[in-house]
Amino acid sequence: MKIIRAEYLGMCFGVKDAIALAFETAAGTPLTVLGDLVHNETVLGELKARGIRIEQDAAAVATPTVMITAHGASERKLADARGRGLKVLEATCPLVHVAHRTLAGLVRDGFHPVVIGKRDHVEVRGLTEDLALFDVVLEDADVAALPPRPRLGIIAQTTQPIDKVRRLAQLIRERFPQAEIKFVDTVCQPTKQRQNAAVALAQQCSVVVVIGGADSNNTRELVSTCGRFCSRVHHVRMAADLRDDWFQPDDIVGITAGTSTPDAVIEGVHRRLDRLGTEKHERQMV
Numbered sequence: 001m002k003i004i005r006a007e008y009l010g011m012c013f014g015v016k017d018a019i020a021l022a023f024e025t026a027a028g029t030p031l032t033v034l035g036d037l038v039h040n041e042t043v044l045g046e047l048k049a050r051g052i053r054i055e056q057d058a059a060a061v062a063t064p065t066v067m068i069t070a071h072g073a074s075e076r077k078l079a080d081a082r083g084r085g086l087k088v089l090e091a092t093c094p095l096v097h098v099a100h101r102t103l104a105g106l107v108r109d110g111f112h113p114v115v116i117g118k119r120d121h122v123e124v125r126g127l128t129e130d131l132a133l134f135d136v137v138l139e140d141a142d143v144a145a146l147p148p149r150p151r152l153g154i155i156a157q158t159t160q161p162i163d164k165v166r167r168l169a170q171l172i173r174e175r176f177p178q179a180e181i182k183f184v185d186t187v188c189q190p191t192k193q194r195q196n197a198a199v200a201l202a203q204q205c206s207v208v209v210v211i212g213g214a215d216s217n218n219t220r221e222l223v224s225t226c227g228r229f230c231s232r233v234h235h236v237r238m239a240a241d242l243r244d245d246w247f248q249p250d251d252i253v254g255i256t257a258g259t260s261t262p263d264a265v266i267e268g269v270h271r272r273l274d275r276l277g278t279e280k281h282e283r284q285m286v
């Protein structure tokens with residue numbers, strides 16, 4: 001069994017920095033993270049072990065310091081937390097800040113804001129909560145339901161697949177040929193690198209293992225991307241999820257991982273695949 005890794009995989013710098021800030025802060029003061037820092041059970045377990053609490057609502061925060069995740073937050077949400085007397089630490093990824101600034105610029109220039117992304121995703125809520133009027137689209141049907149506007153300013157949730165984003169932006173142009181449309185690509189570079197590397201990986205493998213939390217959106221996107229180029233794709237959270245009967249001795253096995261998957265978990269899966277390959281080879285020799 002040959003095992004190869006995607007050129008880009010696993011945790012992005014935005015998530016790594018947010019986790020580091022949480023650990024560093026919690027070493028000196030009790031800390032609550034507002035919302036899910038990462039959709040990964042292993043990391044969430046580590047946060048808990050260091051006494052870091054997670055709450056979805058500022059009203060439930062019982063520590064003096066609260067941290068905003070890498071996904072960012074609206075001014076309204078930040079003001080609400082500060083208004084409750086909380087010290088607010090922002091771990092917002094700089095690339096999410098870029099999306100915020102881009103959207104604000106489009107609105108300032110008179111464009112009606114349209115975000116390509118998931119309406120109820122924390123990043124999209126952060127992008128749109130301060131706006132009086134906006135639209136969020138994720139599927140063709142959402143584009144078909146858009147009301148006509150003379151000027152549309154389009155951006156994307158940073159973790160959406162870039163092919164899908166470009167296609168939806170083009171669909172909006174075709175639906176409103178008379179409108180002035182400005183599309184700014186705000187999908188982040190680490191997402192693009194991981195998606196492109198997953199395609200390249202899936203094209204050369206007989207089976208692909210995608211590592212990430214069960215609730216991780218970008219891990220599921222990687223599973224779906226790999227599934228377009230490889231018929232045997234398995235989503236695992238950790239090494240213990242791997243099953244011996246998924247693999248054949250002559251398989252080329254690809255490994256990729258979502259942006260919230262820690263390096264240690266990737267290493268664990270790689271080691272276990274190595275062992276499975278060795279065992280299969282030895283069984284063949286008997």
Ligand code: SF4
Nearest residue numbers: 012014093095158188
């Ligand atoms: S996925 Fe992209 S935008 Fe989100 S934290 Fe990572 S680098 Fe930042």
